[in-house]
Amino acid sequence: MPSRKPRGPRRTTRDAPRPNPSGVHFLASNQIIDGLIRSCAPAPADLVIEFGSGNGAITAPLTRTGARVIAVERDPAFARKLRTRLDDKENLRVVTTDARTFPLPRKDFLVVASIPYSISTSLLRRLLNPGGGTPRKAGLIVEWGFAKRLTTAVPRTAELAWWAARFDITLVRKVPAHCFRPIPSVDSAQLFIERKPQLSKGEGRTLRAMIEAAYLSPRHGVRNVVTAATGTRSPRLVLAAGLTPGTRADTVKPAQWARLAHLLTAHGEPQRSGDCSPACSRQARKR
Numbered sequence: 001m002p003s004r005k006p007r008g009p010r011r012t013t014r015d016a017p018r019p020n021p022s023g024v025h026f027l028a029s030n031q032i033i034d035g036l037i038r039s040c041a042p043a044p045a046d047l048v049i050e051f052g053s054g055n056g057a058i059t060a061p062l063t064r065t066g067a068r069v070i071a072v073e074r075d076p077a078f079a080r081k082l083r084t085r086l087d088d089k090e091n092l093r094v095v096t097t098d099a100r101t102f103p104l105p106r107k108d109f110l111v112v113a114s115i116p117y118s119i120s121t122s123l124l125r126r127l128l129n130p131g132g133g134t135p136r137k138a139g140l141i142v143e144w145g146f147a148k149r150l151t152t153a154v155p156r157t158a159e160l161a162w163w164a165a166r167f168d169i170t171l172v173r174k175v176p177a178h179c180f181r182p183i184p185s186v187d188s189a190q191l192f193i194e195r196k197p198q199l200s201k202g203e204g205r206t207l208r209a210m211i212e213a214a215y216l217s218p219r220h221g222v223r224n225v226v227t228a229a230t231g232t233r234s235p236r237l238v239l240a241a242g243l244t245p246g247t248r249a250d251t252v253k254p255a256q257w258a259r260l261a262h263l264l265t266a267h268g269e270p271q272r273s274g275d276c277s278p279a280c281s282r283q284a285r286k287r
Helices: 030-040 059-063 076-085 117-128 144-151 158-166 201-216 222-230 235-240 254-266 278-286
Strands: 047-051 068-072 092-095 110-114 137-143 167-175 188-195
Touching: 030 059, 030 110, 030 137, 030 167, 030 188, 047 059, 059 068, 076 092, 117 137, 117 144, 117 158, 137 144, 144 158, 144 167, 144 188, 158 167, 158 201, 158 254, 201 222, 201 254, 222 235, 222 254, 235 254
Parallel strands: 047 068, 047 110, 068 092, 110 137
Antiparallel strands: 137 188, 167 188
């Protein structure tokens, strides 16, 4: 008689996901919250932005770091309760607005937040694309699958590669669904993001052009990508970046593209025609 497979722990009614029409899930693990805050190590001189403050589970311990905290909460009821609960915190400002439209500071800032799943991509676009303020560090809770896509060695899209070339993005840990109330149907993850040294304008243009060209023609060799992006051939610099002219574009890591962009710019190789068009970017993101 075949042996039965061992059963995992039975999920109790208490742990099962319950109907949640609002779609809001609050982080309820003090251990995860403490680790999230420690990852960014906010100090009294820092400005910290928290998106989706909700019931203040992260906001309250953030204020105890002494940093200036801006809590961004779209729901007026949650924002009102948060102001009442933490009325004695002089280093806290609660702003009732959508995280996707909140004006990002031009000066240095940190982000510590448990991001609503539904706005993860749009919020990361605001935080990690140039053109507005970008955080020096960010400790984020996001959906598990989203975190895996962000941290794969060779990202699936040009947009993700562009982010990974300019920021160190680390998957710190899995955050089980039972760490939230109400309990969602999927697990989450803790991400740590840190901005790399600022690129020059020339490096940024060359990097962006190469990434777009690579994701439009992923089976092409690096030499062809460089030619398409800059209009020149630079096999010596390709080798100096740790690649070969024939290395397929879909095997190159973002950090390698960044290294190559630095070498090309330092040696005066021009970027062919400025940043790729919005249509080019959209096509690359669809791949």
